[in-house]
Amino acid sequence: xxxxxxxxxxxxxxxxxxxxxxxxxxxxxxxxxxxxxxxxxxxxxxxxxxxxxxxxxxxxxxxxxxxxxxxxxxxxxxxxxxxxxxxxxxxxxxxxxxxxxxxxxxxxxxxxxxxxxxxxxxxxxxxxxxxxxxxxxxxxxxxxxxxxxxxxxxxxxxxxxxxxxxxxxxxxxxxxxxxxxxxxxxxxxxxxxxxxxxxxxxxxxxxxxxxxxxxxxxxxxxxxxxxxxxxxxxxxxxxxxx
Numbered sequence: 001x002x003x004x005x006x007x008x009x010x011x012x013x014x015x016x017x018x019x020x021x022x023x024x025x026x027x028x029x030x031x032x033x034x035x036x037x038x039x040x041x042x043x044x045x046x047x048x049x050x051x052x053x054x055x056x057x058x059x060x061x062x063x064x065x066x067x068x069x070x071x072x073x074x075x076x077x078x079x080x081x082x083x084x085x086x087x088x089x090x091x092x093x094x095x096x097x098x099x100x101x102x103x104x105x106x107x108x109x110x111x112x113x114x115x116x117x118x119x120x121x122x123x124x125x126x127x128x129x130x131x132x133x134x135x136x137x138x139x140x141x142x143x144x145x146x147x148x149x150x151x152x153x154x155x156x157x158x159x160x161x162x163x164x165x166x167x168x169x170x171x172x173x174x175x176x177x178x179x180x181x182x183x184x185x186x187x188x189x190x191x192x193x194x195x196x197x198x199x200x201x202x203x204x205x206x207x208x209x210x211x212x213x214x215x216x217x218x219x220x221x222x223x224x225x226x227x228x229x230x231x232x233x234x235x236x237x238x239x240x241x242x
């Protein structure tokens with residue numbers, strides 16, 4: 001499948017740590033998803049950097065990253081992103097949304113987004129997979145652990161979408177719309193060290209209480225995310241192997 005072209009729609013500002021160690025969040029995604037012969041680009045959409053209409057057609061797929069912004073907000077770049085996502089949907093482009101990306105994708109297609117009733121979910125969460133054909137194809141287990149860091153969630157699915165996974169805290173951990181759109185609430189691309197640094201950033205910005213930060217850090221030691229299985233799922237979806 002050489003020669004395919006993908007783009008990361010970067011919705012966050014890179015932290016100094018992620019920039020230094022991974023070359024930014026773009027680097028984190030490329031590390032997980034890139035295969036030989038592919039070209040990967042980045043558009044810093046949170047800074048107003050969007051692909052031109054004629055550029056869009058050149059890409060086989062797009063990945064939407066997490067963000068510190070609310071997916072239910074109406075910042076100018078978020079409104080522009082919603083328009084772009086509707087366009088990508090109508091062009092049947094493969095789009096994978098992660099965390100904020102999952103929420104904004106749901107919103108763009110007619111779902112509802114808002115604050116999670118259960119509050120923050122920070123740490124490693126076990127999600128339960130629905131008996132969907134794509135999991136059978138990939139011989140997936142019935143549950144997977146994933147790193148999570150969110151306080152918003154998709155309240156309602158877009159029309160014609162199906163839930164692919166749920167957890168004790170979140171009803172829509174994963175969804176799919178047609179063959180070309182998939183959202184994942186967790187962070188398959190994160191490592192534990194990225195999350196540890198993110199917890200500190202959230203605490204330093206007064207977004208989370210010290211007790212929540214400490215509890216999340218303590219729990220991190222007890223389990224591991226199923227990174228390889230998530231990698232297989234994400235790459236198989238993006239590259240049309242499902």
